[in-house]
Amino acid sequence: MNEELSRERIRRIKDIFWILAFVGVVAMVLRFVFGLGATTELTDRVPWGLWKIFNMVGGAALATSGFTIGFLGHVLHIKKLERFVKPAIAIAFLGYGSSLFALLFDIGLPWRFWHPFVYWNIHSFLFEVFWCVSFYFMITFIELSPTLLERIGLAGLRGWLHKFAAVFVIIGITLSSMHHTSLGSLFLVTPQRLHALWYSPIISLLFIISAMGGGMMVLLLLKVLVSYWYEPDRLFSTTKQTSGVIECKACTNPDDNGHGQPSEPPDMPSLRLLATIAAGILGFYLVLKVADLVLRPDAVAALKAGTWESWLYGIEMVFGVVLPIIMVMIPKIRRSASGLAVAAAFAASGLALNRMNVGIFGYFRDAGSVYFPSAVEWAITVGVLSMAGLAFFFLVENFTVFNDNWKLRGLQQRRITSAFDRLTFVWHHRLLTGLERVTLIGVVAVPVAFLLLYPDYHKDPVTMVQQPTAIDLTRDTLLIDGNRTGVSAVFAHKAHQQRLGGDQSCGKCHHLAMPDDQATPCTYCHSAMETDTRIFDHKQHATLVAEDKGLGGWHPENQSCTQCHTPFMAKNAESAKGCLECHEQDMKPVDPPEAKLAMMEAIDYHQAMHQTCIPCHKEEAARVEMAHLGDCATCHYGDVNTLTPQEIEEESSQLASLLSYLGIKR
Amino acid sequence: MKTVGMLIDVTKCIGCERCVAACVEANHLDPVRADHDKAVISDGLSANRLSTVVQLTSDRFAKKACMHCVDPSCVAACLVGGITKSENGAVVYDPDKCIGCRYCMLACPFHVPRYEWGEIVPFMKKCELCEERLAQGEIPACADACPQDVITYGDREELLAEAHRRIQANPGQYLNHVWGEEEFGGTSVMYISDVDLAELGWPDAKAEPIPEMVAPVVHATPYIAGSVLFSVAGLNWVVRRRMQRMGEAESTEGKAHDSEETAS
Numbered sequence: 048m049n050e051e052l053s054r055e056r057i058r059r060i061k062d063i064f065w066i067l068a069f070v071g072v073v074a075m076v077l078r079f080v081f082g083l084g085a086t087t088e089l090t091d092r093v094p095w096g097l098w099k100i101f102n103m104v105g106g107a108a109l110a111t112s113g114f115t116i117g118f119l120g121h122v123l124h125i126k127k128l129e130r131f132v133k134p135a136i137a138i139a140f141l142g143y144g145s146s147l148f149a150l151l152f153d154i155g156l157p158w159r160f161w162h163p164f165v166y167w168n169i170h171s172f173l174f175e176v177f178w179c180v181s182f183y184f185m186i187t188f189i190e191l192s193p194t195l196l197e198r199i200g201l202a203g204l205r206g207w208l209h210k211f212a213a214v215f216v217i218i219g220i221t222l223s224s225m226h227h228t229s230l231g232s233l234f235l236v237t238p239q240r241l242h243a244l245w246y247s248p249i250i251s252l253l254f255i256i257s258a259m260g261g262g263m264m265v266l267l268l269l270k271v272l273v274s275y276w277y278e279p280d281r282l283f284s285t286t287k288q289t290s291g292v293i294e295c296k297a298c299t300n301p302d303d304n305g306h307g308q309p310s311e312p313p314d315m316p317s318l319r320l321l322a323t324i325a326a327g328i329l330g331f332y333l334v335l336k337v338a339d340l341v342l343r344p345d346a347v348a349a350l351k352a353g354t355w356e357s358w359l360y361g362i363e364m365v366f367g368v369v370l371p372i373i374m375v376m377i378p379k380i381r382r383s384a385s386g387l388a389v390a391a392a393f394a395a396s397g398l399a400l401n402r403m404n405v406g407i408f409g410y411f412r413d414a415g416s417v418y419f420p421s422a423v424e425w426a427i428t429v430g431v432l433s434m435a436g437l438a439f440f441f442l443v444e445n446f447t448v449f450n451d452n453w454k455l456r457g458l459q460q461r462r463i464t465s466a467f468d469r470l471t472f473v474w475h476h477r478l479l480t481g482l483e484r485v486t487l488i489g490v491v492a493v494p495v496a497f498l499l500l501y502p503d504y505h506k507d508p509v510t511m512v513q514q515p516t517a518i519d520l521t522r523d524t525l526l527i528d529g530n531r532t533g534v535s536a537v538f539a540h541k542a543h544q545q546r547l548g549g550d551q552s553c554g555k556c557h558h559l560a561m562p563d564d565q566a567t568p569c570t571y572c573h574s575a576m577e578t579d580t581r582i583f584d585h586k587q588h589a590t591l592v593a594e595d596k597g598l599g600g601w602h603p604e605n606q607s608c609t610q611c612h613t614p615f616m617a618k619n620a621e622s623a624k625g626c627l628e629c630h631e632q633d634m635k636p637v638d639p640p641e642a643k644l645a646m647m648e649a650i651d652y653h654q655a656m657h658q659t660c661i662p663c664h665k666e667e668a669a670r671v672e673m674a675h676l677g678d679c680a681t682c683h684y685g686d687v688n689t690l691t692p693q694e695i696e697e698e699s700s701q702l703a704s705l706l707s708y709l710g711i712k713r
Numbered sequence: 714m715k716t717v718g719m720l721i722d723v724t725k726c727i728g729c730e731r732c733v734a735a736c737v738e739a740n741h742l743d744p745v746r747a748d749h750d751k752a753v754i755s756d757g758l759s760a761n762r763l764s765t766v767v768q769l770t771s772d773r774f775a776k777k778a779c780m781h782c783v784d785p786s787c788v789a790a791c792l793v794g795g796i797t798k799s800e801n802g803a804v805v806y807d808p809d810k811c812i813g814c815r816y817c818m819l820a821c822p823f824h825v826p827r828y829e830w831g832e833i834v835p836f837m838k839k840c841e842l843c844e845e846r847l848a849q850g851e852i853p854a855c856a857d858a859c860p861q862d863v864i865t866y867g868d869r870e871e872l873l874a875e876a877h878r879r880i881q882a883n884p885g886q887y888l889n890h891v892w893g894e895e896e897f898g899g900t901s902v903m904y905i906s907d908v909d910l911a912e913l914g915w916p917d918a919k920a921e922p923i924p925e926m927v928a929p930v931v932h933a934t935p936y937i938a939g940s941v942l943f944s945v946a947g948l949n950w951v952v953r954r955r956m957q958r959m960g961e962a963e964s965t966e967g968k969a970h971d972s973e974e975t976a977s
Contacts, residue, residue: 079833080833081833082830082831082832082833082834082835083813083828083830083835084828084829084830084831084832084835085830085831089830090830091758091759091818091824091827091828091830092824094815094818094819094828095815095819118945121949122945122948122949122952123948123952124952124956153814154812154813154814155811155812155813155814155815155828155834155835155836156811156812156813156834156835157812157813159811159812159813160812162793162810162812163792163793163812166793166794166795166810167793167794168789168791168792168793168794170789170924170931171789171790171791171792171794171816172790172927172930172931173790173791173792173814173816174792174793175934177792213949213953216949217942217945217946217949218942220941220945221938221941221942221945224937224938224941225934225937225938225941228934228937229934232927232930232931233816235926235927235930236786236789236790236819236820236923236924236927237819237820237822238822238923238926239822240819240822251930530768534771577730577733577757577766578762
């Protein structure tokens, strides 16, 4: 491949990673400034979202190759796989590092991340996960350190560390096998919440086996990508000539190395072995999965039900497990690096989908609501992964991770250029390299990210109460069913209006508390059925007061504080003016509240209705000596929704007859 | 100390929500429903409402709050031991230990723990059986406030006997089931009712407590870890020794070969 083209391609990929990383940093800032609730779509129903499930549970699974390859290469000393140990450890280090980093944004009180080291609960699976993952992360760092030390010329220290390599590898394998099983066990405590397709008694075993197979596939995929970008001749025979590594003088045919086999790129045999082992593990996983499905009748029933969960399960199994195994089994694909890479990509996505299914999608049915991550959640997830990607490029380019004979190829060498052409006053982006390029990306990405990710605070409040509905066009008779139970109270609106004094009577029931109130529905403020609602909009008041008083400046709303709050005092409710000091004219409360700020809050709908009707009804009942006028059943007839409009009309005509008895014409 | 609990008689409840109001007062919660509270979900529990009244049918209501399980899943789940079962049977939360991982919310079969999503420094919130009031010798605020004697507070065993006595006395009036007697190993807050309580979060409850269900896995962990550690270490030793032997053999062969060559 053309080296210049390859260089440009890597640079473009890094640029994208830098953009996403900058956006991620902005999202991290927003997460801490505004808090978890405002920046995520997590709720009490779905308390675990993208960061925990995708970054932590999924990330740990995808970065599993560290311990499996460590076992095959360093313990069993399989020669062909030893070359993969370093990249596997690098992947594990970056994968676990990024997972733990993302977790810092997910937990509510991240500055207490050390608590589990001090406060123990050994019966908690999460405790085990935390300990094993954090120690395993340290182990991967120690395992990686010889590679780093070698580069900076501390070979002596490296040799000293190398003596203990076996110990760290063995501890690493133990910690890995523990936390991979525990990551599965995390979901064991939710027997009635997790969907039957994924809630399995052997979920821990399924987790570790799938992670072992899928993790190797991730390593394979990255190996192919790195070769493709940096040293294509090790995996790809792009040109007709043999790569020049295997040269057999005995052969007359240049494509034949004398053993009846066409010669192939030097890293291909070990790559094929890796793919075969990974496919073998995935095969074992498939057997376990099928057995697990068949032996649990509820899971079979759930699969047959044909819900979207069944489809997710099917996609996960067919494209994530069966397809990669079949692809690796086909000899033609097994001989091609790109073919294996495609199989590996399927397996890795299948693994990620499995973790998402278990941790997120499998809970939707029980939660009764769907969770879709917010922009900030996506930005942090993708940003952290991009940072890990950049760190991966850094390791690959500067250390002997993938190739022991690695020579710095000058991919990072900066060309001496001027980014800004003084003659034309134009930025030449192709000239930009290294730091300038990253700075420019940051300068553009950060403000754009701030604009795009800024959490939307002023979401409309959930209107919990239903407005009364009319059974006739003229709104003579209303059905009041605030809590949507289908059982309404019948209210003869027109009859009341006539009885209380015609068109001038509105104010007797409606308190007309909104400024210039015309037809504001009760539910606008009394929006909760049983609890009070805060209705004061501070921002709106600041803006309107500033407008009203003609305040100037860039942000007039920021000049208006002292219009309501006493100067030189804390800006709180105590120092604020009473509502009626300004609103005495435009709001005409029927009975002015005593507390000066009482109008900031609206009482619940239930009480608002009852307090309007009952006192008057009781008075009237006593006055006209008709006790039943004060009874609940006067308004609450029962389930009027089952009545026809005519029947309701009849019911309200009974009211009308009552009113006519009292001397009011309907 | 005896284990206390509450018995809730659904047939008596009129849904007046006075228990909720008393709960709000006793726990110093904001009486005002926060306006942009996206956490409010259908049952009405939130970080600002530790108890709620759920409407089951047109004329049946039930109070819902923490069930104070006998063997609680949340206690087993919390990785820092921030939730504990106190001596009197109440499940209590220690905000000083909490790291905000929200595993308790996932682990609770009744969806009881709620999170302060609106706060920058958020904590978990749930009913703690009026710890403060009990310390002062009072009974929980909800039981105190109920005008219909729906909520009976007392010793769990006695309440259980009382529940069965009521069902026996009026067989037609109740379903013959005490919710909380066996579900998930029993709860301290129990219900008797004439309608099904599935809506309250009594899912197809298993009789076994969740911590006991997962206990085999928990107890197996050190053994699995030990066996992995020793088998890998042993394998490592065997393979190394074998390689060393082979290396020795090769080198001696090589030496022999060399000496032969020199000799010739």
